[in-house]
Amino acid sequence: MNDSESSTKARQTHDDFDFSDSDVTIQSSDGILFKLHRRNLEFGTGAFPPAEVFQTEGEITQLTEKADILAVMFQFVYPRRHPDLEDLVFELVIQVAEAVEKYEVFAAMNTCRLRLRHFITKHAAEVMGHFVRHNYSSMVDECVPHIARSPLIDVLELLPPECVLPWLLYQDAWKSVFKLARKYIKAKPMDGEGLCHHPMTICNRCRLILNVYVNELEETSSLPALHAALDGLTPVYPGDCLCKTCATRGCKYLPRIMELCRKGVQSIPPFSEFLKSGYQYRIPEMRANDYIN
Incomplete structure (x- = not known):
């Protein structure tokens, strides 16, 4: 031998x-x-x-x-x-x-x-990476809701290289939703006499609170929680944080911001679209009546 x-x-x-x-x-x-x-x-x-x-x-x-x-x-x-x-x-x-x-x-x-x-619930990024590598595009979008609102670095560390740029573009689409909401708030004329919302002005207190609200929406860690907030199923903020006008009659801008964000979220294409070669996402623009309502 x-x-x-x-x-x-x-x-x-x-x-x-x-x-x-x-x-x-x-x-x-x-x-x-x-x-x-x-x-x-x-x-x-x-x-x-x-x-x-x-x-x-x-x-x-x-x-x-x-x-x-x-x-x-x-x-x-x-x-x-x-x-x-x-x-x-x-x-x-x-x-x-x-x-x-x-x-x-x-x-x-x-x-x-x-x-x-x-295993998607606990290992969405790794499973999505596998589906991307082997062209199972119809299954990629099943993974996305579980990581769409996760910290960027946590997701990028688990994705294959070919997913990195599409994921960054996909996250930019999400950022555009909340950027549009802030733009709406900023467009409202400042009220300096305590007559918030009369006729379309906004006081410093409401402006601050509404921006905080948009920030909290953007930082929401899960997609179901974000949908719940935008659908009014979870508390927004305590009434005593509002100005006197809002505390008496309710904030007329808050529902509009919620609707603006809700429509923005619904307009984001599935992540599988971002994986297509040459795909470009067009960020929504505010219309004229968005500024004055």
Whole structure:
């Protein structure tokens, strides 16, 4: 027995993939052997094995994935009941999903996509990155509501490079909504005699409070919470913070600002649009009656 054969014997072979009549031996990045059948790999995948991988009969082929990833993936290339991945943690599922896309294990792709959808709530950015990398645009927008209002850096750290610029442009679209609201407030003439809203003026106190309100909307950390605020389902601010005019008759500008923001949010296209080559988002302009109402 030569040194090469001795070394091969000493390596551990995966219990589920140790076929005595195998004609292909694959080694994971952590040193586990998989003794498989070339025929199953050829018929069960679209890009595996590439012609250059298996040049010599009996030669061990090194792959970059770890054994736990390959063990799941290879279950899909044999005529047996395929796993549903429901007992796997997210970190393993997404690595398996990347592997089956890399080697075009078609039987596993849909299972991985469906399973990843269950992790969107807690891992939206990572799942969205996977969907973007592999052109599942219809599923990208399912992830966005969970991270649309998340801190920019937290999201960018988890997105693939091709998502960075589209995400920045998408966030600029969000900023434009609140910028428009501030522009509306700023356009109101200043009232210096305490007659707020008469006929279309605004006092310093109301101007300050309304700007604070817009700032709080912009900093809202979740999309459902933002919608709730704009729909009047959550408190805006205490009545005693308002000027005397608003405290008696109600602030006439607040509902208009809420409606302006609500329409702005509704006008933002899905993130998948920003991923399209050459897409440009046009920031809404204020109309003349927005200034005077």
